Amino acid sequence: MRHYVKEEIESLEKIYRLNLINGISGYKPANLIGTVSEKGITNLAINSSVVHLGSKPAILGFIIRPATVPRHTLENIRKTGVYSINHVHLAFTDKAHYTSAKFDKDVSEFQKAGLTIEFLDDFKAPYVKESEIKIGVKLQEELKIKSNGTYLIVGEIQHIYLPEEIIGKNGILDLNLVEDVCISGLNTYHSVVSVAEYPYARPGDFPIGI
Amino acid sequence: MRHYVKEEIESLEKIYRLNLINGISGYKPANLIGTVSEKGITNLAINSSVVHLGSKPAILGFIIRPATVPRHTLENIRKTGVYSINHVHLAFTDKAHYTSAKFDKDVSEFQKAGLTIEFLDDFKAPYVKESEIKIGVKLQEELKIKSNGTYLIVGEIQHIYLPEEIIGKNGILDLNLVEDVCISGLNTYHSVVSVAEYPYARPGDFPIGI
Numbered sequence: 001m002r003h004y005v006k007e008e009i010e011s012l013e014k015i016y017r018l019n020l021i022n023g024i025s026g027y028k029p030a031n032l033i034g035t036v037s038e039k040g041i042t043n044l045a046i047n048s049s050v051v052h053l054g055s056k057p058a059i060l061g062f063i064i065r066p067a068t069v070p071r072h073t074l075e076n077i078r079k080t081g082v083y084s085i086n087h088v089h090l091a092f093t094d095k096a097h098y099t100s101a102k103f104d105k106d107v108s109e110f111q112k113a114g115l116t117i118e119f120l121d122d123f124k125a126p127y128v129k130e131s132e133i134k135i136g137v138k139l140q141e142e143l144k145i146k147s148n149g150t151y152l153i154v155g156e157i158q159h160i161y162l163p164e165e166i167i168g169k170n171g172i173l174d175l176n177l178v179e180d181v182c183i184s185g186l187n188t189y190h191s192v193v194s195v196a197e198y199p200y201a202r203p204g205d206f207p208i209g210i
Numbered sequence: 211m212r213h214y215v216k217e218e219i220e221s222l223e224k225i226y227r228l229n230l231i232n233g234i235s236g237y238k239p240a241n242l243i244g245t246v247s248e249k250g251i252t253n254l255a256i257n258s259s260v261v262h263l264g265s266k267p268a269i270l271g272f273i274i275r276p277a278t279v280p281r282h283t284l285e286n287i288r289k290t291g292v293y294s295i296n297h298v299h300l301a302f303t304d305k306a307h308y309t310s311a312k313f314d315k316d317v318s319e320f321q322k323a324g325l326t327i328e329f330l331d332d333f334k335a336p337y338v339k340e341s342e343i344k345i346g347v348k349l350q351e352e353l354k355i356k357s358n359g360t361y362l363i364v365g366e367i368q369h370i371y372l373p374e375e376i377i378g379k380n381g382i383l384d385l386n387l388v389e390d391v392c393i394s395g396l397n398t399y400h401s402v403v404s405v406a407e408y409p410y411a412r413p414g415d416f417p418i419g420i
Binding site for chain 2: 001002004020027029030049050052059063085090100101103104121135141143156159162172173181189192194196202204207
């Protein structure tokens with residue numbers, strides 16, 4: 001068993017610390033955040049921090065680090081008030097990952113990565129056509145995390161697009177069917193296979209897989 | 211393609227909406243949050259919202275919903291200032307899931323679920339002995355999300371314990387090796403297999419898997 005204490009973590013070599021701490025939280029969702037600038041330039045950025053915040057209202061959050069990444073995504077969201085969240089599938093992890101390169105502001109990551117811009121139902125933010133699960137989100141709040149100056153961006157779901165066949169009983173989604181991937185650390189992508197589904201847990205009823 | 215708009219989402223039957231919206235963000239990390247009350251009663255709660263916030267300082271966040279879940283975890287963190295984050299592995303998804311049942315305050319979910327309490331290096335919060343990756347965290351901030359009254363709990367990593375053999379080149383962790391699982395929706399657990407590892411992305415260099 002390896003044990004790291006706070007002081008040792010602080011003194012680790014930078015790349016080593018980045019990999020270790022980015023990996024330590026467990027598997028992360030793989031999403032592409034789509035935005036558009038006031039000038040009409042589309043932007044697309046891989047993100048592994050989308051988090052469920054609540055279902056009524058239906059709100060999602062994600063983390064953005066203005067100090068370390070180009071701010072195009074955050075700028076665009078502030079200006080237009082909207083963004084899209086698009087799931088990443090096994091077939092295009094390479095293209096999704098490439099959106100993390102620091103392209104110039106006048107360049108669209110859609111074009112660079114070879115992903116297709118799709119506009120739906122008059123929503124201002126672009127979706128990824130190749131993504132089977134697309135969410136249109138409206139900015140609600142920006143919360144600044146004092147500890148390091150990052151932001152939790154909170155938004156309300158306006159639109160959801162997904163294939164009918166992945167919607168199971170009681171609205172349970174089968175993300176395996178569309179080959180959604182997850183991420184660990186900064187650069188490893190994984191395929192995922194369901195192993196157990198449990199009922200709502202109640203005291204006295206130890207969960208038996210469905 | 212199924213399309214839900216905001217107004218329809220709001221009018222969905224409650225369980226259906228819970229499943230749909232909890233599933234829509236993608237795969238989520240599976241962690242157990244360990245705390246202890248001032249009276250010394252240990253508490254353990256499955257959580258799927260742990261999120262990386264930064265590596266220098268090394269900080270993690272997670273979401274807690276005081277309105278809908280028993281507040282023991284949040285109360286304990288506020289009182290003691292510390293908590294543990296413990297990865298969930300394939301071998302004990304059932305036990306981990308069972309901690310989501312609403313047990314009374316004087317009951318330890320460790321005992322109910324059949325997981326073993328472990329105290330390490332004078333850290334006040336209990337760890338899960340069965341978990342191969344354990345993190346000791348100190349509370350830094352509580353951010354209230356106005357949209358629905360949930361909290362982002364922000365903490366700094368004080369301790370990390372993990373098997374030496376999962377630490378790869380440059381600190382890249384192999385979570386597959388310890389059979390970490392991920393979660394979708396409220397109750398589905400998944401096993402995970404690495405499919406691609408890419409280098410740091412740079413403009414002009416389309417990512418080729420390592």
